[in-house]
Amino acid sequence: MNTRRDFIRISTLAAGGVALGLTPLKFLSGSRSREELLDLPAGSSREIYRRIPSYCEVCFWKCASWVYTNSDNQILKVLGNEDDPLCNGRLCPRGTGGIGMYHDEDRLKTPLIRVQKNGKQEYREAGWDEALDLIASRMKEIKAKYGAESMALFNHGCSGPFFAHLLHAFGSENNAAPSFAQCRGARDVAYIHTYGTIPGSPEITDIRDCRCMVLIGSHLGENMHNTQVQELAEAIDQGITLITVDPRFSTVAGKSKYWLPIKPATDLALLLAWIHVIIEEELYDKDFVKLNTTGFDQLKSHVSSMTPEWAYGITTLEPALIRLTAREMARAAPASIVHPGRHVAWYGDDTQRSRAIAILNALLGNWGKRGGFYVPEKVAIPDFPCPDYPKPAWNFHDIHLQKYPLAEESITNALIEASIPSADNHHQIRGWIVSGTNMPEAIPDKQLFLKAVDSLEFIVVVDTMPMEITGYADVVLPECTYFERYDDIRNSAFREPSIALRMPAAEPKYESRAAWWITKQIGERLGLHDYFAYDHYEEVIDWQLKQVGTSLDEMKEKGVMRFSRNKDVYLEGEIKFNTPSGKIELYSAAFEAAGLDPLPVYTAHPEPPAGYYRLIYGRAPMHTFSRTANNQNLIDLMPENAVWVNPKVAGIEGLKNGDRVYLKNQDGIRSSFTVSVRVTERIRWDSVYMVHGFGHSKKELTKAYGRGASTTELITRVMVDPAMGGTGMRGNFVMFVREEEGKEVEI
Amino acid sequence: MKEELFLSGRMNPNIDPYLNIWHWQIPLYLFLGGLAAGILFFAALYTIRGKAHLMPATVKWATFLVPAALVLGLISLFLDLKHKPFFWQLYTTIRFESPMSWGAWVLMLVTPLSFIWSASYLRETVPSWKWRYRWLESFESWVIKNRPGLSWAMIVLAVILGIYTGILLSAFNARPLWNASILGPLFLVSGLSTGAAVIMWLSKDPAERKLMSKIDLMLIGIELFLIVHLFMGFLASTAVQIDAAGLFLGGQFTLGFWVFVVLLGIIVPGILEIMEIRGYHIPVAVPAILILYGGLLFRFIMVEAGQITRYLY
Amino acid sequence: MRYAMAIDVKKCVGCSDCVVACQVENNVHHGYCRDWVTETINGTYPQLETEIRSERCNHCDNAPCVRCCPTGASHIADGGIVLVTARKCIGCGACIQSCPYDARYSHPDGHVDKCTFCAHRVEAGQQPACVAVCPTSCMYFGDIDNPYSDISQIMKVRKWKVLAPEAGTRPQIFYLL
């Protein structure tokens, strides 16, 4: 009893923050009992008994955490791990509310198998053995008929690596995540071809010590990537100058010295004008540019005519403001960053826009500088020994090499296209494994997706929730949540290398199982035992941890371990870049060779026709796409999205705050559900804004069903990036259909 | 355009967009309390002044309604409580700063007193009535003997009760509409007026009826004066109170208040009473019912409208 | 000793972590909350200003909710923390009516509930849950009678305001501007 008490005090102190050094208070003895303060339902205890290390899976940042349980092994709460350099003991709202995912009664409970019943497609519950046997036999069949390569994997999140391993061992490298073509792909390709490396995840932006930061759309504060937001707050304390470019007055625009309410789709013109001013007024870091870049002269003549006055006509931003902000960012250099952004799949020329950002950063000389871009480092954890993977006859590169010359990673939409039989296909995909990505909501162009689904021979979906994607599967497997399983050791590249352990804090609920177990079971059935030569994943983790000087037992106590660096965080003098020239390539020969503009060129994009408004979208701090939509803790914070409408537009369209409308896009696609109107000055009159991730149409999501509208279903026109296959999603235009009119249409 | 919104939270039921904590129970309770206070006040007043025998409706018949009104009032107060099993906590402490507390205590004292008072008139009114126990009979004769003394206690308690029904609301500074010191006297006067109306209605004696009618007219005059001052006070006050007054000056309660409470519930019965005094034949029930109805509606409107008004920050 | 909170509106991003952290820590029922986040936007596009505030009971020095409580259920505990004792509360709603900030609500069990300044954590020497979780670290909690506490220090160097000072409640949540 005594020791338990002591443990509670120490652990809660460590997690709860600064001790206040208070004289003990008397409330509990006198006025109000602890039970009352905690509002305890009879018979349950909120007394913390144990804390179990984990890291968060509500987004892909992977903040390390402690999961607190009581003596009945009920999960009470989850708090950040103080030792974690990524979260500093503070999770974001989604992380704090993540337990809603564990408690969700709508979770997938057992494996499901699609059957034909009375002429209708339905699912029936199945045991694990049956489901796994079926999957293995179908995979073998496909391999025998078409080769292992024709199985593809779509994944996102921590289950991905397990299924990727399974598929590699099986003989396929066709494995794609929406985090490339729908997210940061264009940015990464641009930086690889400029700096020879990527901005990373976490981004290597040294925001903490930055004095001026330009945000092109990146809506930090709503985009709740924890470390970035924490450092932004620190920088605000230090008086950072923020320049926010956004057609919407984002939260961070409200904290910015300059808000540039740019006309959407014209950012590249602004960036080129900034480059023009910085070169023209000789504000760039001359030593840095001379020492570390190539192609400056070409750049200079390229932008010579791209004056702020030129950009004004395109962006609607005053030339004086463009000059002023260019000077601000140059003055603070090198502690000055133009944020590379993350979700950059906007207009199809996103690689070029990202290149312009990369070039602008180079002129500021901020690479390797305090307050600029730091040099990340992570821990070298060896892979658990297993035989070499078989060499596939072809892989995703062969699918998209001709079309998308510079794609570094596999493109989801290209794999989807390759799943639809066509004469153009040199290689055909026949079966999918999908784990941790809700494809119909994450990847635009639903028609394409549906065609692929129709043509495929076999689809397995692994998920925690009955999301839209599960409705297309032949077999659905319930994964347990991140509170109930082991996953790979977190190993994030950051200023300070660190690792974090995730282990189960509770038994898996229902019949759900961890990805490591599922993949091993399938692997064994496929005769791939040597790739799964362990009984429990603990063995793998323990082995790996021992290679880096710790152990599973130690990590169970600590959760996080920090390591010291081998290299400096910042760089001086001449830097060796991993590009063909060894320099920052302002002018890209590789782009030229691939038939792309070697220096970014602004091209105009289609504009909304009369009566239509451009649909733009973003994040709300309390939700992550689909995955939180059914989480009661987070629904409490934000039950649905709204469509933001400028008061002028509201006047023209006769809309009032709170009206419910359907949205209909240029191709006649109408949102499945109504969305409420928010009349606000915070948005331009040529655009409307919605938070992405709402409007779920799966009835099994009892809490998320029908709340708000989905952005993805309105994105039917996709502007594909010729460099890397990214899906530009902001070229869709919507009009309002009043709730009453919408009903008539339905009849 | 100014936009003010909850980014998240504040989903607590009955708090937003405006408070909806008190429903019909509280205004009914206030009405019945005021009515009881009014009747007891007049009963005690004329007993003290030694005119009990001239005013049978005042000291006798009307007072039979009081215990019923108070019990009904207490029941509605009880129905309003959301943590009912803990009701008794009201009587474990006296908190002078809390109108709720001393209201509860006043009722605790006034209710038994009103029972005793009307019981002492039971045999007079119902000649066949017999007390079952001897000690009840002796208690009755003690009460009858000490009526003047009891009247003093009753008049004090009646005034406290009457003021309390107004102060209960005006103690809430957080609701700008209620935050007016004039509200206490206004509720007291309105309560007295409803009491007078009941007596008037029950009285068969023309002189008594006329006297109560005159008193009522005076009360109506004071009431109108206080109402005008209430709104003048609001309009000369802070933005939130100007907003609050706006609910009655063009806002959603304008019609309800000025037409149904002030005109039909105060002015019209006043005119009818004047006409009656001037010798026109008006059925007495008409002004009485109008006054009662006006008093009840007044409380409903004040409680409801008050919950709509709030501080803006 | 006087506990108080200071919240830096310059840093708050309205993420509402403070709201969910409170719900989880204090077992607040779904559909209820002890703290909430507001946003005010002034101006016309593109000249705009916003203020985002995390709000909760102000633990007023001159607390009308305590004064009007007929049973003493609402009371002031050590450090000026305003608390409600559930088993003394009759659910009359007087305190809800009396609070200019609408910080109280009727708990599904019937009694009134609100922010406790996480008295159970403060007693154990910890920060309130909302303060401890805030990703922007924009909340400061501590003893303002102690001139060396973080909160006293920050209030010395920053401008601040309280909400509805004209209500006369002397609120103890300060917004750093």
Ligand SMILES: Nc1nc2c(c(=O)[nH]1)N[C@H]1C(S)=C(S)[C@@H](COP(=O)(O)OP(=O)(O)OC[C@H]3O[C@@H](n4cnc5c(=O)[nH]c(N)nc54)[C@H](O)[C@@H]3O)O[C@H]1N2
């Ligand atoms: N809370 C929360 N945080 C998240 C996520 C989440 O789901 N929830 N997801 C995470 C992930 S995976 C990613 S990739 C990141 C993405 O986060 P970001 O990279 O910040 O996303 P963006 O799409 O760049 O930002 C959306 C903003 O772009 C603005 N915008 C729209 N069109 C234009 C335009 O033409 N020009 C300019 N300059 N701005 C425009 C919108 O108004 C909006 O404010 O967020 C991460 N953080």
Ligand SMILES: Nc1nc2c(c(=O)[nH]1)N[C@H]1C(S)=C(S)[C@@H](COP(=O)(O)OP(=O)(O)OC[C@H]3O[C@@H](n4cnc5c(=O)[nH]c(N)nc54)[C@H](O)[C@@H]3O)O[C@H]1N2
């Ligand atoms: N319209 C539009 N489309 C977008 C974006 C946008 O802003 N607007 N953003 C794009 C960006 S930046 C990204 S990164 C992608 C993100 O796209 P996705 O990664 O597909 O994001 P989610 O929609 O959250 O889907 C996650 C899926 O994983 C499931 N899941 C959650 N936890 C687990 C788990 O532990 N195990 C398993 N097996 N499954 C789990 C969820 O239930 C859900 O079905 O979307 C892209 N698509």
Ligand code: SF4
């Ligand atoms: S940023 Fe938030 S949601 Fe993402 S891992 Fe960290 S705590 Fe979880």
Ligand code: SF4
């Ligand atoms: S947690 Fe902090 S930043 Fe987020 S809304 Fe609350 S006070 Fe603001």
Ligand code: SF4
């Ligand atoms: S904010 Fe409201 S509930 Fe809190 S102490 Fe002040 S008056 Fe009472």
Ligand code: SF4
């Ligand atoms: S509801 Fe409870 S705490 Fe509030 S005033 Fe009434 S008894 Fe006191």
Ligand code: SF4
């Ligand atoms: S101090 Fe505690 S009870 Fe009050 S809002 Fe913060 S977390 Fe909730």
Ligand SMILES: [Mo]
């Ligand atoms: Mo993303």
